[in-house]
Amino acid sequence: QKEVEQNSGPLSVPEGAIASLNCTYSDRGSQSFFWYRQYSGKSPELIMSIYSNGDKEDGRFTAQLNKASQYVSLLIRDSQPSDSATYLCAVPNTGGFKTIFGAGTRLFVKA
């Protein structure tokens, strides 16, 4: 069974700080990697996607991918209370037809 592992948290950071969320995956054949944000009682929404090694920045968000280490992370700069949510790491399996989700990391940003 291919797996995606995340620290469930909760991760608590003060407002304005950098939040760092980590994820490892087991399927070496995976080609794309996604971070979704989910507020309580709502469905997930896409935050970032990354396909190649290195960093990808979008506003306050930076995704980092290291395929050799099978590791993907999400950095949130200048964290805001509205960033408080569960962040899901998602990795389509080899073949790309099925997306495996991590358990999610709960982030709390304290005002």
Add this chain to the structure above:
Amino acid sequence: GAVVSQHPSRVICKSGTSVKIECRSLDFQATTMFWYRQFPKQSLMLMATSNEGSKATYEQGVEKDKFLINHASLTLSTLTVTSAHPEDSSFYICSASLGRNEKLFFGSGTQLSVL
């Protein structure tokens, strides 16, 4: 971006009744849709992959006779929870993608409460 509409958003029903949840892709054709279930404070668990014009593929441990999936058109997939019981109470979410290795577009979810 692509839009996936899910209805209803909330259902409260008596034990033993059946509940149908609809998932529609509004501005694209989805040959494949996915149904997830999520219990409180837990992650998304894939229940089944819905394929247009063919039988759904169920994940291990998911009862296909209890969770009936129909994907009769390229824009509509339905999940019917048959003879629902309190343990079926959960948040059900559908999703679709534009292709392999692509991001998922999620419906807004259905909160099912079985009394």
